[in-house]
Amino acid sequence: MIDPSVRDDFPILSRTIRGKRLAFLDSAASSQKPRQVLDAMDELYRTKYANVYRGAYLLSEEATTAYEAARATAAEFIGADTATEVIFTRGTTTSLNMVAYGWGLEHLGEGDKILLTMMEHHANVVPWQLISRHTGAELVYAPITDDYRLDVDALYQLLDDSVKVVGVTAMSNVLGTIPPVADIAAAAHQVGALVVVDGAQLTPHEPVDVQALGADFYAFSGHKMLGPTGIGVLWGRMERLEEMEPMEGGGEMIADVQLHSSTWAPIPHRFEAGTPPIAEAVGLAAAMNYLSAIGMDQVAKHDAALTEYALGALSNIGGLHIYGPDDMQHRGGVVSFTVDGIHPHDLATILDGDGVAIRAGHHCARPLARTIGASSTARASFYVYNTTEDVDQLVDGLHHAKELFGVA
Amino acid sequence: MIDPSVRDDFPILSRTIRGKRLAFLDSAASSQKPRQVLDAMDELYRTKYANVYRGAYLLSEEATTAYEAARATAAEFIGADTATEVIFTRGTTTSLNMVAYGWGLEHLGEGDKILLTMMEHHANVVPWQLISRHTGAELVYAPITDDYRLDVDALYQLLDDSVKVVGVTAMSNVLGTIPPVADIAAAAHQVGALVVVDGAQLTPHEPVDVQALGADFYAFSGHKMLGPTGIGVLWGRMERLEEMEPMEGGGEMIADVQLHSSTWAPIPHRFEAGTPPIAEAVGLAAAMNYLSAIGMDQVAKHDAALTEYALGALSNIGGLHIYGPDDMQHRGGVVSFTVDGIHPHDLATILDGDGVAIRAGHHCARPLARTIGASSTARASFYVYNTTEDVDQLVDGLHHAKELFGVA
């Protein structure tokens, strides 16, 4: 496990919650930030801030260099071929909408299918619904198995020539399941489908190599990986990016603007209309450097150790049901559960009283919630700064909740 | 003028550039940030950060309260009726694209016209070109006058029943011109057209009352008004917001997601798909509070005084041409110019050597650049932290440039 001294880098962790030690177990929603990330942004603003690109003066040059260096850092972090394949966006949601609009609106039509999985986050569902409405393309869903994994065989059965897009999460934010994206991508490519991977949960927690994954597009957010809000990435394979139209129009993304039509700037600028999230890119790069210094395989091991510990401890609590794989095979550090007789929101409130921050609800995955028959679950998720003490605090809190509700 | 002690709030201003005092005259591209703004974001991240809305725990509750308080601050700053009319976006560019897609794609078709002005920034041109391509609606442009003002009479001539959208900047980022938006809006409403106002330049510099302007939609960015990158606002009149579809789909913006269709959350959440720019909203609110403490009429007066001083000083330089109104009637603190025999980029490089940061180019307004016959201009712009000393440094730098280039 990662040395718990990393906790000292996270100012918020020294806070107490209603007089209790904070056990922050909601990193899957958004992670906390180390001072290294906050300092990097602060330093930019305090010493070399200006708008990027157009400024023929030193501050702008320095800000541009910092912004482009962040792009290179992001490219390296996910194993991209070149930094020009990295587009900075507002977050995973925007990244996926950009693909749906920019590629989908151009290339999809009646008779085409968009194949999603039943465990997608709304961010990889709703944009495709919007595009389906505009193009007439049809949505189909690959189911999950009884042990909360993607039903890959069923997915393969659904894959035929009419499937033009396969949208798949690299890790479920509810179940923790990590589907075999590389296999799915290979199969999808056989039928000529585009593979759009939602990397919002995987990127913060496992080493990622977009080439090895075989993705065409790969989306993730900064705020879930120690970075700031307001930034995310869309990576695209260059051939695919060339097939994509910009979703947003505006400054910096054009080659020329005539009155009635425009031509686009080279990639990636074509896809970054307007003033980009400059400080946020610098903050994200600092977060990536922080994670790389720990080592992403160490991060993955740390998460796995805590998850295993938590699965063991939680399975000893009577009336507690876990929604997700119960072994450590291809699963990440997200554990969703319910407790008989106590609604997840009540669990969350009681745990909060004990300093334990968890999430309750449908976790932006209502199709999945319906499939697993739990419209609301409680969810604990782990990251570099969590320790077994946090898990113990969770378990104590759950016992407290049962006591309060008089549940055996 | 504003007390120059405000400069102490801006850490970057104490920096030297190539050994020279920094005269930062590019705030129209992006402003510098006071420590109050940086501290507000830092404090959020260090003491009460979590994702907003869904968290049933204290940190999330506090972050949500801070985010919604920022919405209320923004509403008050622009005179909105209610905070629910304020949508946080990535910036002006995204705000305008949201209107073009969300309203335009739904309500425009063949035979309809979108009336823009010849002084629009690309952010208020290219999105409409994209929508025009999808809907068949036609773009028409109101010209400018010889004295660099909007030709309002010509605009009225173009206004007829076929015009469904009027897109107008509240202040030109090149000319400094402030068109009579309230009059234009009234005329546009007479023919039933929607009025979309680009407030990117006006909002930082003048008191704004969206009700008095008569706008239906009003867009602006945080980074030009002492706030962070990565955030902007789209304000919309509630009836109009109700006519608008969300551009982006994803988490937090839905009421329910079925497999093939979804229903939307109430306004404004409907238009804020995914994790919003939480810290950025808090930073923007801090910037608005900072500006309000100075007083927006004081800010406007300060800009006007500096602009008047600059117009006077620049008009004494031989071979220098100003593109924009030469008096202070309805103009803001942006001065674009050329110097005979020295290309604007060379001016910018030479001024940079003297510590003076100005911008050179088409300023994301190529249709305007062609109209005024100057494909590239140099531009100085002023804000709360500028002083007459900055203007003097600019003037000295221009003399230096003329000397270096051997221009009389």
Next chain:
Amino acid sequence: MSLEELYREVILDHYRSPRHKGKLEHASAHAEGHNPLCGDEIALDLLVEGGKVTKVAITGQGCSISQASASMMAEAIEGKSLDEVRDLIGKFKAMMDIEGDPKDAGIDPARPGAALGDLEALQGVRKFPVRIKCANLPWTTLEQALEDV
């Protein structure tokens, strides 16, 4: 602020054994309420006869606060005239108003339960602002249903 104040025994009791559970065959009014952010759901049937709510039936799912509030609401309104129901809605809202004063709801600390009965147990929710919308959901649903009458 203590959890015991939020989770009073009477609330847990209504949560475990919700009263007036079910649907009405010939309802005079029906409404559904839904809290998209937390997933709480309420479906409400009313039978109104001679200006009175003579029967109430509720189905729903959600947290203890929303479901107990629904159950207690059903008990409180059955048999009341429409005017009395509207008055009760006003009092309940006043009680849940985070900036309000319990006295506006007619609540007298010296005589607990005298004004709003079991419903007064929900006062503790005010100390948990994110849960107020849970307590209010049945009541906004009731307001909707009354529009049909």
Next chain:
Amino acid sequence: MSLEELYREVILDHYRSPRHKGKLEHASAHAEGHNPLCGDEIALDLLVEGGKVTKVAITGQGCSISQASASMMAEAIEGKSLDEVRDLIGKFKAMMDIEGDPKDAGIDPARPGAALGDLEALQGVRKFPVRIKCANLPWTTLEQALEDV
């Protein structure tokens, strides 16, 4: 870093009086270059006869660096064989390479101008990284034009 190093007299001279200005009636190759970020524009006509660039004509607008670079390039390539032109492009790029060594371009500080003539005056641009693309624009346009030959 001094501005005098950037704005050498020979550069300003080419900027003020660009050589080979104009268009060719019967060009063998034509290309247009455009720098969207700063607006510099170059239109280049070449007449190629017997493996040689026999005539060059350029129109354009932009900053002193892009326009002087174009003018000096025109002077340098007129009369040269296509191979020599390609060699020159390579040397120029080497000279402008911010991470490179001027020696790779064959430049000898002891004998200024011996390798690349007037063009060596553009070396100072390397110290102003944002302006390198200005200096390069005519040369990437030339490369494009050569693809037609």
